[in-house]
Amino acid sequence: MSNFSVGFRSVGPVQVLDLRGELDAHTASELEAAIQKALEEQNTRIVVCGENLQYISSAGLGVFMAYIEEVRERGGDIKIAGLQSKVYNVFDLLGFPMLFDIVETEEQAIEKFREDANGVPPTTA
Amino acid sequence: MIPDAVARSTYTLQVPSSTRHLEQVRQFVARHAAAAQFPEEAVEAFKIAVDEACTNVIKHAYKGNETHLIDIAVIVDPDRFTVRIRDQGEAFRPEEYQTPDIFKLARKRRAGGFGVHIMRRLMDHVEYRTRGRINEVRLTKYRTGDRARNGAPPAPSPS
Numbered sequence: 001m002s003n004f005s006v007g008f009r010s011v012g013p014v015q016v017l018d019l020r021g022e023l024d025a026h027t028a029s030e031l032e033a034a035i036q037k038a039l040e041e042q043n044t045r046i047v048v049c050g051e052n053l054q055y056i057s058s059a060g061l062g063v064f065m066a067y068i069e070e071v072r073e074r075g076g077d078i079k080i081a082g083l084q085s086k087v088y089n090v091f092d093l094l095g096f097p098m099l100f101d102i103v104e105t106e107e108q109a110i111e112k113f114r115e116d117a118n119g120v121p122p123t124t125a
Numbered sequence: 126m127i128p129d130a131v132a133r134s135t136y137t138l139q140v141p142s143s144t145r146h147l148e149q150v151r152q153f154v155a156r157h158a159a160a161a162q163f164p165e166e167a168v169e170a171f172k173i174a175v176d177e178a179c180t181n182v183i184k185h186a187y188k189g190n191e192t193h194l195i196d197i198a199v200i201v202d203p204d205r206f207t208v209r210i211r212d213q214g215e216a217f218r219p220e221e222y223q224t225p226d227i228f229k230l231a232r233k234r235r236a237g238g239f240g241v242h243i244m245r246r247l248m249d250h251v252e253y254r255t256r257g258r259i260n261e262v263r264l265t266k267y268r269t270g271d272r273a274r275n276g277a278p279p280a281p282s283p284s
Contacts, residue, residue, distance in 0.1 A: 003148065022148060022151075024144065024147050024148070024151075024176055024180070025144040025147060025176075025180040025183070025184070026144035026145050026147055026148070055151075055172070055173075057147075057173055057176045057177060057180065057240075057243075058177055058180075058237065058239045058240045058243050059180060059236075059237070059240075061239070062235075062236035062237045062239075063236060065227065065230050065231050065234075065235065065236055066234050066235065066236040067234075068231050069231055069232060069234055070234065086166075086169050089169075090173060090243070093242075093243055093246050093247070094225070094227055094239055094242065094243070095227055096227065098227070098228075099227050099228060099231055
């Protein structure tokens with residue numbers, strides 16, 4: 001009984017993960033598996049699209065925390081896009097906007113990857 | 126003079142100590158917070174706070190053993206809404222808890238450690254008690270907002 005799912009889409013060299021439903025300690029392993037799958041397929045430019053993400057707890061945030069260093073070390077990034085305000089507020093509570101590139105739209109996130117590829121490196125704290 | 130002062134309602138829910146019941150717990154608390162006419166933002170805050178509290182019970186007090194029980198009670202008072210979570214596992218020691226540094230955690234690739242921080246940020250008051258074998262955490266929000274954050278008693282009402 002899980003009301004969370006991850007959809008995979010490729011936009012050029014960028015792997016888009018579409019999150020849907022509620023991300024908590026029960027469903028966080030599904031996001032973890034999705035990020036691992038992307039990395040195994042050498043997709044390190046990841047956009048997490050949160051338009052249909054209805055809820056997140058710290059267990060969900062923890063997945064992003066656990067992978068961001070590895071992804072950046074491999075030359076990529078996890079950019080987060082399209083969050084609903086109630087979900088963004090949880091990211092903001094922990095100061096995630098300081099650590100993660102969080103933008104309003106998927107297009108902005110993809111554009112940022114283009115800029116990164118043109119010589120502007122992602123910021124790593 | 127103030128008959129509302131005795132108008133307390135309590136609703137209870139018992140679930141096994143498994144993350145698969147978190148959604149049910151969130152819905153239970155959200156339903157009662159909304160029925161008590163708390164604004165949507167506060168309802169959302171209660172959902173997250175009770176989720177974090179129950180997740181901590183499952184992972185830390187019961188160490189992932191799903192055969193135990195968690196008792197949740199919603200206590201609606203005229204001036205406040207409290208969610209009480211009880212377990213009989215290992216007690217949490219709030220005095221040992223340190224506010225997480227997300228940059229350090231990211232460098233260590235650590236996935237957790239900020240549930241308590243989130244609860245404290247979202248609630249007006251978070252209190253831990255242990256009596257005998259029973260551990261309890263109480264998550265409280267006052268109708269008038271923020272005046273009793275993390276331990277300070279509520280300010281007296283203006284007469």
